[in-house]
Amino acid sequence: MLLNLTILPGDGIGPEVTDQAVLVLEALAEIFGHQLQLHRKNIGGAALTASNDPLPADTLQACLSSSAVLLGAVGGPAFDHFPNHLRPEAGLLRLRRELGAYANLRPAVCFPALEDCSPLRADVVHGTDILIVRELLGGLYFGQPRSIEGPAGSRNALNTMRYGEPEIARIAHIAFDLARKRRHKVRSVDKANVLECSRLWREVVTRTSQNYPDVKLSHMYVDSAAMSLVQRPRDFDVVLTENMFGDILSDQAGGIVGSLGLLASASIGGSVGLYEPVHGSAPDIAGKGIANPLGAILSVAMLLRYSFQLEREAACIENAVGTVLNRGHRTADLASSGQTALATPEMGHSVIAALADSGVGQAVPEKEKSA
Ligand code: NAD
Helix, strand or coil, X not given: CEEEEEEEEECCCHHHXXXXXXHHHHHHHHHHCCEEEEEECCCCHHHHHHHCCCCCHHHHHHHHHCCEEEEEECCXXXXXXXXXXXXXXXXXXXXXXXXXXXXXXXXXXXXXXXXXXXXXXXXHHCCCEEEEEEXXXXXXXCCCCCEEECCCCCCEEECCCCCCHHHHHHHHHHHHHHHHCCCCEEEEEECCCCCHHHHHHHHHHHHHHCCCCCCEEEEEEHHXXXXXXXXXXXHCCEEEECHHHHHHHHHHHHHHCCCHHHCEXXXXXXXXXXXXXXXXXXXXXXXXXCCCCHHHHHHHHHHHHHHHCCHHHHHHHHHHHHHHHHCCCXXXXXXXXXXXXXXXXXXXXXXXXXXXXXXXXXXXXXXXCCC
16 A cells, blocks of 8 residues: 655654654554655744744645655744744644544553553553543634733733534544444543533533444533542543543543553544544653654554544554564663663664564554555
């Protein structure tokens, strides 16, 4: 198969982890006989520095013309004082909107080898396997009007949370469909005791659930969900929630399973899927070569699964990540005292070695390899 991708390394640790993800993808393509066409473009701070636009026209055009987009991360302190439309994050939000990527899937799985890396007791985190389905194009991050106005000292800031019924229904369908491939449970997270948006959310999700009698729906307020996530993470299967709640809860889930650096994401629903690790540009460790590339590598697995339906290839990467963790390989965010921490490229090489060791290349007969 021809895999035509745009690669957006971005800022901070973005390029460091993306390099490793691309090397893993190249190794996998070699094993399975796929052909890669990769176009590297700027986004975020890198694009602002090069062309004063966080999402230049040629970057957007390349993304719209490819079959999928792999992104590192955007942002950094150098841009924190830029006006809103010229911040790196504005480029990413616009890209998500232009791609129509309204469904953000964020799995949080506790690898058995990492049970001791969680700040929670191993018996609490054991078996955690959550899929957060976050609405990505609505709510506070996109709502208009938005502003900071008034004279210094007495300014007012305004953001708008807005959700329409079709917007809620389409993300709910994604969550219920995905639950059917898992443990058939959806927990919808809102703040319906306070917010009108959440009351509509709850009503539409409940109505949508009638099409899925085989999936058990429950509702939970976001504050209670935050507590339950750390008390009983194993109880969660699919978590369906709006934009900002999903953003916050998925970072929390990252902490629960050991490190934010492990988490991958897929943003789907539009013409082109966007895949990126959940973490940001991590300015505190950028340039040190110590970032964990596994979230970016696992994002490649999601890209293969959701944009190309290459389930076997996706599982191959996920198994390789499980293998390196079972072998005790750890980057600094996962290493406990006394353990040697691998540098970012060393972790990438370990995953490639695990792919090769799995013998999966030999398992694919020549005639099955795509031209
Ligand atoms: P962050 O995710 O960048 O970092 C939070 C903490 O996790 C830091 O201590 C960091 O060192 C650590 N961390 C993150 N990824 C890691 C990895 N792969 N390996 C090891 N440790 C890792 O969040 P932040 O510090 O709140 O934000 C930094 C910048 O990133 C900001 O400009 C923010 O706007 C941006 N950001 C971008 C995205 C994105 O591009 N999708 C997401 C979140 C934050």
